[in-house]
Amino acid sequence: MRHWFRSYWAEEHTWFYFEVDADGWVNRQVELQGPRQEPLAAASLVExxxxxxxxTLADYERVFGATADVPVQEWEGHEPHDLxxxxxxxxxxxxxxxxxxxARHRSTGGG
Structure with a gap:
C-alpha cells in the first residue's frame, strides 16, 4: 500500500514530498526549495x-533529480506530515x- 507525506529540512529550506511503498521505499519524490518553493527534483524510482x-541516468538526473536510496524507516530527524x-x-x-x-530552458542556452 502506498503512503504520501511531506517533510521539511530546515538547513536547506526544502520541503520533500514522498510517495512510498509498503516497505518504505520511495517511489516518487519532489523537492521544493526556499520561500518560492522552487522545484529542485520530481523523480520517479521506476524512471x-x-x-x-x-x-541515460545523467540526463534523467539533470532534469528530474533522484529518489532517496534508503527506506524511510532508516531516516533520522524528519517529521512527516501525511498527505x-x-x-x-x-x-x-x-x-x-x-x-x-x-531542462528545455537550459538546453536552449537560456541558463
Missing amino acids: WQAAQAAG TAEEFETVWLTARTACQAG
Whole structure:
C-alpha cells in the first residue's frame, strides 16, 4: 500500500514530498526549495531505474533529480506530515512541469 507525506529540512529550506511503498521505499519524490518553493527534483524510482539501465541516468538526473536510496524507516530527524494522494499528485504534476521547462530552458542556452 502506498503512503504520501511531506517533510521539511530546515538547513536547506526544502520541503520533500514522498510517495512510498509498503516497505518504505520511495517511489516518487519532489523537492521544493526556499520561500518560492522552487522545484529542485520530481523523480520517479521506476524512471530512474529505466534510465540507469538505458545508460541515460545523467540526463534523467539533470532534469528530474533522484529518489532517496534508503527506506524511510532508516531516516533520522524528519517529521512527516501525511498527505492525500490528490495533494501529492498536485505537487508532483506542478514540479514535473517545472523540471521539464527548466531542462528545455537550459538546453536552449537560456541558463
